Amino acid sequence: MDQQVIANGNCSGRVVEGPTNPMVTPLLTDLYQFTMAYAYWKANKHQERAVSPCGFDLYFRKNPFGGEYTVFAGLEECIRLIANFKFTEDEISFIRESLPGSCEACDESTSLFLEFVFHGNSLLILKRRTKYRIWQDGFFDYLRGLDCSEVEVYSIAEGSVVFPKVPLLRIEGPIAVAQLLETPLVNLVNYASLVATNAARHRFVAGKSKMLLEFGLRRAQGPDGGISASKYCYLGGFDATSNVAAGRLFGIPLRGTHSHAFVSSYMVGLVNLSSKLSSCLQSPDEIIDKSLRSADGSSSCEDLVSLAQTWLSKIQWSSSLRGIFGETNQSELAAFTSYALAFPISFLALVDTYDVMRSGIPNFCAVALALNDLGYKAVGIRLDSGDLAYLSCEARKFFRAIEKEFGVPGFGKMSITASNDLNEETLDALNKQGHEVDAYGIGTYLVTCYAQAALGCVFKLVEINNQPRIKLSEDVSKVSIPCKKRSYRLYGREGYPLVDIMTGGNEPSPKVGERILCRHPFNESKRAFVVPQQVEELLKCYWPGSSDKPREDLPPLKDIRDRCIKQLERMRPDHMRRLNPTPYKVSVSAKLYDFIHFLWLNEAPVGELQ
Numbered sequence: 001m002d003q004q005v006i007a008n009g010n011c012s013g014r015v016v017e018g019p020t021n022p023m024v025t026p027l028l029t030d031l032y033q034f035t036m037a038y039a040y041w042k043a044n045k046h047q048e049r050a051v052s053p054c055g056f057d058l059y060f061r062k063n064p065f066g067g068e069y070t071v072f073a074g075l076e077e078c079i080r081l082i083a084n085f086k087f088t089e090d091e092i093s094f095i096r097e098s099l100p101g102s103c104e105a106c107d108e109s110t111s112l113f114l115e116f117v118f119h120g121n122s123l124l125i126l127k128r129r130t131k132y133r134i135w136q137d138g139f140f141d142y143l144r145g146l147d148c149s150e151v152e153v154y155s156i157a158e159g160s161v162v163f164p165k166v167p168l169l170r171i172e173g174p175i176a177v178a179q180l181l182e183t184p185l186v187n188l189v190n191y192a193s194l195v196a197t198n199a200a201r202h203r204f205v206a207g208k209s210k211m212l213l214e215f216g217l218r219r220a221q222g223p224d225g226g227i228s229a230s231k232y233c234y235l236g237g238f239d240a241t242s243n244v245a246a247g248r249l250f251g252i253p254l255r256g257t258h259s260h261a262f263v264s265s266y267m268v269g270l271v272n273l274s275s276k277l278s279s280c281l282q283s284p285d286e287i288i289d290k291s292l293r294s295a296d297g298s299s300s301c302e303d304l305v306s307l308a309q310t311w312l313s314k315i316q317w318s319s320s321l322r323g324i325f326g327e328t329n330q331s332e333l334a335a336f337t338s339y340a341l342a343f344p345i346s347f348l349a350l351v352d353t354y355d356v357m358r359s360g361i362p363n364f365c366a367v368a369l370a371l372n373d374l375g376y377k378a379v380g381i382r383l384d385s386g387d388l389a390y391l392s393c394e395a396r397k398f399f400r401a402i403e404k405e406f407g408v409p410g411f412g413k414m415s416i417t418a419s420n421d422l423n424e425e426t427l428d429a430l431n432k433q434g435h436e437v438d439a440y441g442i443g444t445y446l447v448t449c450y451a452q453a454a455l456g457c458v459f460k461l462v463e464i465n466n467q468p469r470i471k472l473s474e475d476v477s478k479v480s481i482p483c484k485k486r487s488y489r490l491y492g493r494e495g496y497p498l499v500d501i502m503t504g505g506n507e508p509s510p511k512v513g514e515r516i517l518c519r520h521p522f523n524e525s526k527r528a529f530v531v532p533q534q535v536e537e538l539l540k541c542y543w544p545g546s547s548d549k550p551r552e553d554l555p556p557l558k559d560i561r562d563r564c565i566k567q568l569e570r571m572r573p574d575h576m577r578r579l580n581p582t583p584y585k586v587s588v589s590a591k592l593y594d595f596i597h598f599l600w601l602n603e604a605p606v607g608e609l610q
Contacts, residue, residue, distance in 0.1 A: 019080045020077060021227070023224065024077065024081055024184060026087050026180065027094070029180060029182070029184055033179050033180050034095060035099070036176075037176040038135065040175055040179070046175065047174045055463065056170070056462065057170055057459070057481075058170075058458070059164070059167050060456050063163070063164060064451075067578075068575050068582065069163065069581075069584065070161070070193055071235070071236055072161075073232045073236075074158070075155050075189075076158060077188045077192070078189065079543055079554060087143050089144075092140050100134070148543070148545065149545055150546060151171065151172065152541065152549070153543035154541050154542070155168065155169045155539060156539060158563075159563035161568060162193075166500050166502065166586055167487060171459075186459050190454055195449055199212075200237050201578070202424060203237035203238070207431075210438065210439060212237065213242065214233040214238045214240070214442065214447070216442070216447030217242060217243045217443075219443050226447070230252060231249075234252045234561060235561050239255075241254060241255070242254070251556075257348045257350060258335075258349075260384075266286060266332070266335040287305060287341070290341070292340075299374075305337050309366070311365075311369040311370050315365055315402070319405070324358075328358065329353075329355070336363050336364060336367045348417070349364045349382070350384060351381045352385045357391070360381070365399070368411070368414070369408065380416055381415075388437065389429075395416055416438050417440070421445065422441070427440065462481070462482050462483055462485070463483050468482040472600065472604055481588065482595070483505065484505035485502045486505060487537070488503070488538060490532035490535060491532060493533050495533075495534075496571065498530055498532070499585040500584075502587070502589070503589040503591070509537065511535065513533075515531045516529070516531075518585070518587035518588075518589075
């Protein structure tokens, strides 16, 4: 990956790698960012500091999925982009050729064009006209030297629980480069935070004790969507992924077993349709090497297939399990035995290819008991169809009966994994029905964020050249909160967060034990006094540009995940519940409230009645 040394102050010598996705370049932006940058440059406004020293706030307006919290994610990728923000010559050439009004053939500020038309066999010149090239070469020289050395980034820590209106990122710097950063930063935060929140919500419904496995790669929106989903689902509380590439990139634990195709690839007693004759293709004969050494290496079983078949007969005629099943599918038994020979220490079988209780579970138990004879402990089963609550309970009863009947300690606690288009509602329904599932494999509804398409992050100018700016709207939820702000989280006596409060940049910080008035930004009647027992400032510097300000480190993904889990555990339960959660309070100081409404009245046009 491209790397760039941060050559400034206390950051000198520290290296930030380029974005994980090579498609994340300065060109990953909307066309109008370049047209605005050119207009700023043409007006000699491009170096104006977007606020002093702040400029743009990146935030969202509403929590997703009908909930009352969001998990902030994507910061690391934002910093990777900013640290390596530099146009290549090829990119500048593409911009020169592609922007509105540009002309590849124009060498001077004007070019002559002749329009031709055929009239019969004669070629006639209809008219001549002059086309002006809009873009001046100086702008491309400006882009050639552009980087983010004059940009400063303040952010809430990645993995934090966050709320609407509170800035996730504050971007300070020259307005043109800040404008060029808008689209990629919103892109990098939007999906990351949405899918991390989705993962956290699934974790909350499943409970702390269940293992959550992300199985969404094949259903994700392309390779980049699949990689991002695996990373941010892990951040949001999932335990592992099936995505091998994500495991390599981010150090996420990998989990997976086999598919139905593996089971059905083994054949027994098939009918030869072409000759109408029955041919007995014995599955066990497909397994060439049937031997397996014991776990301690002291002995060897020459035929694990025969040992599994012996155990299957014992199970079938045992007193506690007699009559539950008859003849099982022998090709399935062969497939399970083959897989156990390959992975004796991590044997986990998909048991619903043919029939869960009449074939899959008995065949699995026979192979698991054969492994047990050699000192190995099978992991468990996966259910991918049917009534998951009922089947998991029946499978658990079967395992416990095996443990009691044959005296195999721990067999009754065999892991049961469930999959098959699971979502929040499914998990909640399973909890209400009662089940014996230990782990969930979740894909489509998780990674596609099926319940909500986007988080809706926005990037708004809040101050320029020491002048606060506000964006007005008839929809109050879209009115921005102006000026450079500081954000704090105030905690109560029980240790729960009570309220997030934004103050003006020059206001004193809230103090522990001192009463402060917290006001709703736009609703005059909503206000409350708070005496905080703990005060946490939310925005920290993660990219100081060329300044010598201290910079926060970017922690490894596992640390971000741990932070997310701890933050979620610290939230009040009524804010977290799936249905009708209590809204978390986001407020402004009394001084900032007064200023918002002063600026609102000052900027809004006054109507006239006639």
